[in-house]
Amino acid sequence: MTLLRAPRLPVSDTGTPPRLTPWRLFWWLATRRKLLAAGVWISAVFSLGLVPVMPIFLSGAVDEGIARHDWGALAAWVGSLVAAGSVVAVSIVVHHRMTVWWRQDASYRAQQLTVAKVGRLGARLRAHATTGDVVSVGITDMRAIGRSIEALAPTVGCAAGIIAVAVLLFATSVSLGLTVFIGVTAVAVLTGPLLGRLQRRYRSYREHVGAITTRSSDIVAGLRVLRGVGGEDAFNESYRRDSQDLKRAGLRIAAPGAWIDTLAAGAPLILLGAVVWQSARLAADHQITVGQMVAAYAYTAALLQPVGWIMSTAMVLMQGHVAAAKICELLRLPEPPRRTDTRPGPPPGAELADPDTGLSLRPGLTVIAAADPQSATEMFDRLAGLSPADAVFGDVPVSDMDPVELRRRVLVADHDAYLYAGTLATVLAGATGERRVVEAVTAACADDVVDALPDGLSTDLGNQARTVSGGQRQRLRLA
Incomplete structure (x- = not known):
């Protein structure tokens, strides 16, 4: 894979995480494509880390161009600003492009790991995990992993920008540098406990998601039986009660999230006011130049984005940690030991x-009638x-x-097995190709189903093949 080409998915070899702990799994997923990860972070330095230091060109233009009436120096500083802005613009495009590929690779790799695990467990999975747990991992947690990887991408650039601004302000005035350093440290100290509370509440919310998903899948699977015994209302009431619990768990996330958002938006503004007041006093006392005062304001104003971005990243990473923990729980489920003493099967035609x-x-064809399904x-x-x-x-x-x-x-084909969207020929062919599709249709006594479709095997059935009847779907599943 090259840096400017999307990764091939699914990957041929997902690899094996060394230790199944949430942070280790998350870091392992993020670093499978080491060259891509390095490209993402390097491009972040140029696309996000360069923005906060752009005022250095403004300072030079004011002090060496405008104040001294040196139009050559002014043109040089303005040209440098335009060149730096062009580098930032190109870097943003490259950074976003590689970030999307990085996110896709990590989330798809996690998806492949869990699907392979479920396949190895087979019917044993029912003894260890509920349907809701598996569905929530496949949807909610995979989405959270992708978002977390994507949020991780700009952190290096934002951190580089904050460090660069602190260094430039220290070079301008020690007091200005200390003001920014103390302000950023105070924000980090205040945010820590809020992030811990947010993580605990999100973990509770994720447990409720798994429970209500299990409840809904149970209702759907047994709806006909529930109606037959008059239990539909009771299950509806249970689902309604669980959904209210889920809503309350979601609302509890809002409080720490709102405080973090407040700090992310308000703290840099307070810091900006302090820097403007202090730099104005230093300029009035002729300790710094007017250009340096303007640059100090611009440096601090430019910190608004990276500081807010890093805090938002911390929030998303907490969700990614909870999601990785759920994936680890699934991957840690015990598997039957691999046997090395297996025997080859009998010759064709055996009973x-x-x-x-x-x-x-x-x-041949055997029909079995059973009183108990x-x-x-x-x-x-x-x-x-x-x-x-x-x-x-x-x-x-x-x-x-x-x-x-x-x-x-020997393959058991469930009469409720899932039918994917696509043409009938593609759906029936699966991984074997379309060579045996006609033979399979005839063996399943589904020729009349194909003949009734407007385009035969080329007919697009849509998701779950709901354009045909239930009995026709069962014969297509058999095929």
């Missing part, structure tokens, strides 16, 4: 048998190795087969 029910599946689901899970059982494939126990081979030869 697949479930001793618990006495069922034996031979090649749950018992049928459990049987299929045993046959596919999704739950512990004594099922056998030919003369090989299913539990002894390599999971990769077993998945290739």
Whole structure:
């Protein structure tokens, strides 16, 4: 990957975080593309760190050009200002471009890690995490990780700008430099406890998000049963109560967030007033020049953006820390040990048998009628190795087969499995290509479904294929 080209996603190798702690995971995600991260921070120095020191050109133009009536010096200082502004403009474009790629790489890498973990856990995931926990990680936390990486991008530039301004003010007047240094330190000291409170309240809010997502997924999954037993109103009331708790948790975040915003907006203005008053007195006493007084005002005014940006970054990083903690919880879930004594599967045409029910599946179409749908689901899970059982494939126990081979030869297709948007041919092909689509449609007895569509296999079904009936969707899922 070059600095000026977007990363290829998904990445072929996500890598493995060395230690699963929130800050370590966050830093690991941020530094996978080391060259890109370095480019982001270097461009931040030129795009954001250079802005607060631009008044140095203004000081030179006033003192050496206007005050001395030296139009050559004035032109030189103005030309330098224009050149520096051009560097800043180009750097901002490059910085933003690379920041977007950096954010995408980190969030997508985290997404790949969690999806791979969920795939390895399979049916065992249900014993360790709720649906709401997994959904919240995949949506809320991935979004928070992306925002946090993006917020981290300008910190080096802002810090460089603040340090440069402090150095320039110290060079102009020690008292002016001390004023800025003390003011920035005081803001940092006041912000620390507020950030801690914000993190605790955001963690509580995130727990409520997971709980209400679980509640809503349970309601959707069991809506038909709930209506049948008259429990719909009770679950609606539970969801309403949980949503009110979530709202209150969200409102509790507002107080520390508002105080931090107040400090970010108000403290630099107070600091600006102090610097203007002090520099005016120094200029009146002829301790500094008029150009230096103007520059001192401009330096401090230019600090408004980096100081506010750094404080906003701290707020977003707290959310990123909570999100990384949730991702770590998912990645730390115990996995079954990898077996090295697996056996190859039987030759083609072997029977697949479930001793618990006495069922034996031979090649061809078999229809199974069960009084209890749950018992049928459990049987299929045993046959596919999704739950512990004594099922056998030919003369090989299913539990002894390599999971990769077993998945290739035995696949459970849930009749409620998700159907993605796209043309029917693309949806059915999946990762195998479109060569076997027609064969699969015929095997699933779905030829009439394809014939009824306006463009056949080229018809765009949209999300979840809701343009066809429920029975037609089940046959397409089977295909």
